[in-house]
Amino acid sequence: MSTNSFGRLFTVTTWGESHGPALGAVVDGCPPGVPLEAAMLQHWLDRRKPGQSKFTTQRQEPDQVEILSGVFEGLTTGMPIQLMIRNTDQRSKDYSEIAEKFRPGHADITYWQKYGIRDYRGGGRSSARETAARVAAGGVAREALKALVPGLKITGYMVQMGPHKAERSRFDMDEITRNPFWTPDAEIAATWEEYLSQLRKSGNSVGAVVEVVASGVPAGLGAPVYGKLDTDIATAMMSINAVKGVEIGAGFGAAELTGEANADEIFMGPDGPEFSSNHAGGILGGISTGQEIVCRFAVKPTSSILKPRRTITKAGEETEIVTKGRHDPCVGIRAVPVGEAMMACVLLDHILLHRGQVGENQGRIG
Amino acid sequence: MSTNSFGRLFTVTTWGESHGPALGAVVDGCPPGVPLEAAMLQHWLDRRKPGQSKFTTQRQEPDQVEILSGVFEGLTTGMPIQLMIRNTDQRSKDYSEIAEKFRPGHADITYWQKYGIRDYRGGGRSSARETAARVAAGGVAREALKALVPGLKITGYMVQMGPHKAERSRFDMDEITRNPFWTPDAEIAATWEEYLSQLRKSGNSVGAVVEVVASGVPAGLGAPVYGKLDTDIATAMMSINAVKGVEIGAGFGAAELTGEANADEIFMGPDGPEFSSNHAGGILGGISTGQEIVCRFAVKPTSSILKPRRTITKAGEETEIVTKGRHDPCVGIRAVPVGEAMMACVLLDHILLHRGQVGENQGRIG
Amino acid sequence: MSTNSFGRLFTVTTWGESHGPALGAVVDGCPPGVPLEAAMLQHWLDRRKPGQSKFTTQRQEPDQVEILSGVFEGLTTGMPIQLMIRNTDQRSKDYSEIAEKFRPGHADITYWQKYGIRDYRGGGRSSARETAARVAAGGVAREALKALVPGLKITGYMVQMGPHKAERSRFDMDEITRNPFWTPDAEIAATWEEYLSQLRKSGNSVGAVVEVVASGVPAGLGAPVYGKLDTDIATAMMSINAVKGVEIGAGFGAAELTGEANADEIFMGPDGPEFSSNHAGGILGGISTGQEIVCRFAVKPTSSILKPRRTITKAGEETEIVTKGRHDPCVGIRAVPVGEAMMACVLLDHILLHRGQVGENQGRIG
Amino acid sequence: MSTNSFGRLFTVTTWGESHGPALGAVVDGCPPGVPLEAAMLQHWLDRRKPGQSKFTTQRQEPDQVEILSGVFEGLTTGMPIQLMIRNTDQRSKDYSEIAEKFRPGHADITYWQKYGIRDYRGGGRSSARETAARVAAGGVAREALKALVPGLKITGYMVQMGPHKAERSRFDMDEITRNPFWTPDAEIAATWEEYLSQLRKSGNSVGAVVEVVASGVPAGLGAPVYGKLDTDIATAMMSINAVKGVEIGAGFGAAELTGEANADEIFMGPDGPEFSSNHAGGILGGISTGQEIVCRFAVKPTSSILKPRRTITKAGEETEIVTKGRHDPCVGIRAVPVGEAMMACVLLDHILLHRGQVGENQGRIG
Helix, strand or coil: CCCCEECCCCEEEEEECCCCCEEEEEEECCCCCCECCHHHHHHHHHHHCCCCCCCCCCCCCCCCEEECCCEECCEECCCCEEEEEECCCCCHHHHHHHHCECCCCCCHHHHHHHHCCCCCCCCHHHCCCHHHHHHHHHHHHHHHHHHHCCCCEEEEEEEEECCEECCHHHCCHHHHHHCCCCCCCHHHHHHHHHHHHHHHHCCCCECEEEEEEEECCCCCCCCCCCCCHHHHHHHHHHCCCCEEEEEECCHHHHHHCEHHHHCCCEEEECCEEEECCCCCCCEECCEECCCCEEEEEEECCCCCCCCCEEEEECCCCEEEECCCCCCCCCCHHHHHHHHHHHHHHHHHHHHHHHHHHCCCCCCCCC | CCCCEECCCCEEEEEECCCCCEEEEEEECCCCCCECCHHHHHHHHHHHCCCCCCCCCCCCCCCCEEECCCEECCEECCCCEEEEEECCCCCHHHHHHHHCECCCCCCHHHHHHHHCCCCCHHHHHHCCCHHHHHHHHHHHHHHHHHHHCCCCEEEEEEEEECCEECCHHHCCHHHHHHCCCCCCCHHHHHHHHHHHHHHHHCCCCECEEEEEEEECCCCCCCCCCCCCHHHHHHHHHHCCCCEEEEEECCHHHHHHCEHHHHCCCEEEECCEEEECCCCCCCEECCEECCCCEEEEEEECCCCCCCCCEEEEECCCCEEEECCCCCCCCCCHHHHHHHHHHHHHHHHHHHHHHHHHHCCCCCCCCC | CCCCEECCCCEEEEEECCCCCEEEEEEECCCCCCECCHHHHHHHHHHHCCCCCCCCCCCCCCCCEEECCCEECCEECCCCEEEEEECCCCCHHHHHHHHCECCCCCCHHHHHHHHCCCCCHHHHHHCCCHHHHHHHHHHHHHHHHHHHCCCCEEEEEEEEECCEECCHHHCCHHHHHHCCCCCCCHHHHHHHHHHHHHHHHCCCCECEEEEEEEECCCCCCCCCCCCCHHHHHHHHHHCCCCEEEEEECCHHHHHHCEHHHHCCCEEEECCEEEECCCCCCCEECCEECCCCEEEEEEECCCCCCCCCEEEEECCCCEEEECCCCCCCCCCHHHHHHHHHHHHHHHHHHHHHHHHHHCCCCCCCCC | CCCCEECCCCEEEEEECCCCCEEEEEEECCCCCCECCHHHHHHHHHHHCCCCCCCCCCCCCCCCEEECCCEECCEECCCCEEEEEECCCCCHHHHHHHHCECCCCCCHHHHHHHHCCCCCCCCHHHCCCHHHHHHHHHHHHHHHHHHHCCCCEEEEEEEEECCEECCHHHCCHHHHHHCCCCCCCHHHHHHHHHHHHHHHHCCCCECEEEEEEEECCCCCCCCCCCCCHHHHHHHHHHCCCCEEEEEECCHHHHHHCEHHHHCCCEEEECCEEEECCCCCCCEECCEECCCCEEEEEEECCCCCCCCCEEEEECCCCEEEECCCCCCCCCCHHHHHHHHHHHHHHHHHHHHHHHHHHCCCCCCCCC
């Protein structure tokens, strides 16, 4: 299978470089009969689109998506859906210096070492622009989910920027769209705004933690051992540019817990099993419990900074580099819609996979 | 592809339940001509084997592996290698109570809800016994790695148990095999010993963090976007029972760093590029840099504890459960050889994948 | 994916050599709750078993299958099902000569050239003994099909041996089990008996054509372009040892037809569409029509013959070889249950795949 | 894996409908550093392009291919290569009648029954226009093969049209490009010309047999059991629209041979093993012998004919249909470059796969 594809039944194959003519995704395995038009995908792309606040790259990309196949008279046909986004504001001149120098923290040196050739214009294939294709694909998944599991909802938001963590007691999900950081904690948004303005002015950047929650997920999604739902979610998130860690439910915190504290007790509610807590993050043995699925991932600070850094050239000479160009001071912000999109793709894939192997019958409780 | 398989060219398909007659793995895609005999695999299985200290389950399983195919006159033939381990000490009677009750924190309820049937004897397929097959498969990968990349070395160890973290300044890799916890910090081993004895006596359990490091890994392993080396490592680790989080290099710590602090500067050493630090964990843009590959994963406390926990029955009635049987108070200990095995499988797979697409040529520096 | 696996959702991974301790298959993706016990599989294995008449190899193999996993209290659990068959009558001594010489028409020379090592005992992995594992796996598929599509029926039979073709006007499906050739044409069976006795005595062998028909297959199975039902059936059949050609419906005969003669006209029957003929073999555009699915495959004569043949040694010296041992004079006979098994696996796989992507809804006619 | 993808390491995912805005292919896994530009692919597309003689559809499509990614400064980068071909001459009005009626012999009825929706404009996804994407992808494979195995050559040609078979004794490969049928038999070309003119005028069509030969293929390509080279070639050919049968080497003819006649004897030539004949079609046990690889496939007559045929409507009413529009009287002609393209893709894939698992070492003879 292509290393530019993911998914089992609902598959996404992305293609394209940062500064080529276009990029996109082939989305295959989508159920037929799902209402789909470009505007539905555009909605999500606009959330990821650069240049929306002073805290994201000033590159001007409309990120306009075209559907080239797989949709007929406004409905998916079950055929592969080609989503194409033209690159318009490429300014390749910004990148001339890095043709010879490897930017620290970037894939420049490893792509060169692996392939003996690299598209040095803005990272080429390793650029975070690839995530636009994911967001478009995730938009398709969302529409299919809407048709298959009406109550399912996916919400992503930032919970940490540098050392500053959001405070759960202050969470108000309505706040998420009211600040440029997609955070439900209005108070921390103010802190971050000041902190990030400072960093941005000094030509620096910072990391972040993003949380993605899915509610209304039916019990029974996931498969044993190497097809676990949590594994597939972790895979999806880790594949996003700059992600260095991922956790489900209590995550690394679970290492500190005793078994007594960690295991979520089970009760019988009016609509089925309920749990005293959700350390499991909605997944036991790789299979969903019906609780909220909770995932977090850590995004490293972008390595494209105005601070001079020591590096080497292709010729092996030591030198310094300052990455000009237009970059995000905190890529975690734009990672929020990307994380949501990946969650949508994984959940849809597992719904189809479950339906394929098991069908509608499930074990009843009570 | 089977959800009980992983890998791209070097593939592992595991099978078997905790209390069935046997379990094992089909390992395929191994290069031909690799010296292999059961004793080589047994070496690693013995590290994972239950009952080695009072800190692991007292189930008595010799975990004797048989090679049923794919090896001829002591060499791999390139054909699928069937590794079988008989279950001998099954004591199914221990599990009669849990036929009707769902153990909190276990996969009992989700397997039931998904499949409408479950092998309730000791977790069946969701049991950590499945990891014996991984360790055996990892042993095959290690032998192939030995032939292909002689200097490559994989070392796993525990760095945290409950709230008690090992201290890097005290690390001495020779200590790892001298304590029952596979930790290079002899001092913390003493702390853990006391702490875990206490927990064990009280019928409780605790989580842990395991670190796996690979050194001598050539630059250039990994592939773009959905075949990243770090993604595949994360996938491999997350698929291990009880793992709730995984991180590469600085991991979640990267969220707190600035771009200036995080990006590892590059210098020219006598044998090629060198780096000022290793926040990247040896991987940039999904491709290995030649530095040490560093991965950590968090293991939740086993949910099989003697403390009574509230739960429900298949009939939906609320009740309590105490999980008797013989269980690990800290499954992190036995997760160490499992994490190593997964790392070996992923690295071999990517070596083959790289050789397949790119061959021997790589971009030269200097 | 392993090159020893096939299938998309219902996957089969076979392993084992002709003269190793055992061979078998891991069957994964089977729906849960299907009644399954070894005797059900044995039924089909006994049809393929060697030594049943003088027209098949005299090797004495009971081909007793054991189910090692994936079944609990007589029902499939949805977990991987390990099927193991011990090799008992190995007589490796028969094969000592071929350690150094390549048998013409066998895989000896290519395995050697590819891998630089080969298990020369009776063909090792390339032996037709591998098909026992397919038959066992097909038995699992049949039980699942029985549960999912009760009316579905798969029937294989021989239609040609050497130059002697069966005559369709004489077909009586009840005859199939009444002759040692699995043919519905009793008259040709008599011809074949005499013809093959002659060949066998002279130490020669002959090829055959096998037809496999599936009736009661619902319309709508298959997928576009590279997942066509006919492609997957062809793939399955071509992967059987000694198969050199495969065709669907009119097959190569379609090359001789005009469009007017070939296109099956459509009518409306009481239960849905009906067709004037079945040149399509039950598949249009890769998707089943609801008609009988008709597939034929050609099996070459076994190359293990007592006639001396010229060949070379590993050292490159020219020599002669006579393949002693116990071989089938017409491997087409034992290919019948194998072809049926492959058809069963492909159909089940596509039923699950269809259910996964499309669910229960289909386009209505009338 | 997407059912619109094929290949293991060198993968091709096609997308697009007959009358949508565009169609194309994502080609992934191509080795880096291969010289590639659109004109190289255009060369092959022009061979398949409609409207080249009176014997192919008069639809006017320039089939101009654009490379949207994966190539940098004239070289492949190892990243996914997006190939896009705009549909220009769509004339959807020709297809209005078939919105309600199912054309016999076409995928209309099965797509409807499966998906409950179909893009009825010219077959949509099931149209043979999809094969343009294959030819483009095959062009990429050819350039990579040129770099990796300089002597390898792939040649396709027609050997039968309707009842008229080409005569091997008259074959002159230079003739292939001198007639509109891609046949090496100039005499049969004259026969076919008259025969097909007649059929075309009467609004009828006819089937054909195409042969594809690859020479200069190294020994050792292919893998056991389900990754056999002949299986993968058969799969590739069967997936082409209208193909109803495929055979390797002696193919169905092998059914008529004795073992003595069939098994190609082996001799030692100056450059390695040589064979007395090639009934095997260059493949033994699924692995290439170094001989010519010989494959044939049967193409049914196009079902789009001017002869009225009986059919039903979506409403289930019986009616008649005449398929107007611009169609090929013998689709076998344009299948020739498609068959070549598929052969190129499969061979490249297996070269990479072999290099991945086995590397450069092979078993030596002599």
